[in-house]
Structure formats: structure tokens, C-alpha cells
Amino acid sequence: MKIKLIVFITFMAAVSLACTAANNSPASSPKPAAKASPSPTPVPTSTVPKNGDYDGKGVVTKINLEMGSVEMDHEEIKGVMPPMRMEFFVSDKKMLDGLKIGDKVDFVLRYKDHTETVVQIKKVP
Numbered sequence: 001m002k003i004k005l006i007v008f009i010t011f012m013a014a015v016s017l018a019c020t021a022a023n024n025s026p027a028s029s030p031k032p033a034a035k036a037s038p039s040p041t042p043v044p045t046s047t048v049p050k051n052g053d054y055d056g057k058g059v060v061t062k063i064n065l066e067m068g069s070v071e072m073d074h075e076e077i078k079g080v081m082p083p084m085r086m087e088f089f090v091s092d093k094k095m096l097d098g099l100k101i102g103d104k105v106d107f108v109l110r111y112k113d114h115t116e117t118v119v120q121i122k123k124v125p
Contacts, residue, residue, distance in 0.1 A: 049080045049111045053119065060103045061085060068093040070118060072105065080111055091119045099123065 058074030064087075071087040088109065090096060095118070099105070108120040 048114070051112045052110070054078065054080050054109045054111060056107045056109050057124075058105055058107065060099055060101055060105060062087065062101065063096055063099055065093065065096055068096070070096060070099065070121065072107070074107075077109055080109065080116070088116055088118045090121065091117050095121050 054077050056072075056074050056077045058072035060070060061073050062071035064070070067089070069087050069089045071085065073085045074083060076083050091110070099121070103123045104125075105121050106124050107118050107122075110117050110119045
């Protein structure tokens with residue numbers, strides 16, 4: 001019985017050493033990652049728009065007369081932001097009179113010192 005135990009312990013030690021040696025060999029070391037090929041789509045860079053007025057088109061999704069804001073699902077506003085749904089404050093709450101959710105609108109967005117404000121908005125057919 002002692003011989004079987006000695007053989008078993010010797011066998012386990014040999015397996016353990018073999019596994020340790022295999023994990024430390026150059027063949028098992030992690031391979032360097034392959035270089036990624038250039039992306040066919042340009043990565044957008046975050047640039048700060050220039051102060052000024054920008055034309056936009058969108059659809060009204062929410063109106064807050066109390067706060068003087070309008071949420072729109074708008075197209076790209078070139079030079080400012082990609083298409084998205086966003087809420088904007090208006091320069092005069094009276095501009096919101098007559099607007100309804102679902103109205104298609106043209107608007108002018110004024111960008112000044114990291115602040116966007118709608119300064120003109122009108123329904124389009």
C-alpha cells in the first residue's frame with residue numbers, strides 16, 4: 001500500500017511540475033495584440049463651437065411654458081451638435097405661443113460661451 005501511495009504522490013508532483021513549466025514557457029506567454037487596422041469611420045473630435053447663430057430643423061416633442069423651454073428631436077446642427085433629442089431654453093417665452101407637440105419647426109440656435117439658446121422658432125408646413 002505504501003508503494004501505491006508513493007507512486008501516486010510522485011505522479012501528482014510530476015504533473016504539477018509539468019503544468020508549472022508549461023505556464024512559464026515562452027510558448028505559453030501572452031501574444032502581443034495584433035495592430036488594429038485603421039477605422040474606416042472617422043472618430044468624432046470634441047470641438048467647441050464658435051459663438052454665433054446656427055440654423056436648425058426639428059420636431060417639437062415637449063413644451064414647458066413655465067420654464068420657457070422646448071424639447072425637440074432635431075437634425076444635425078452643423079458646427080454645433082449631431083442629431084438628437086434635446087431641450088433648449090428660449091430667449092423669449094412668447095416664442096412658444098402657438099407651438100404644439102409634433103410641430104415641425106425651423107429654428108435658430110444661438111451658441112454663446114458654452115450656452116445654447118433658441119432665439120427664433122417657426123412652424124413649417
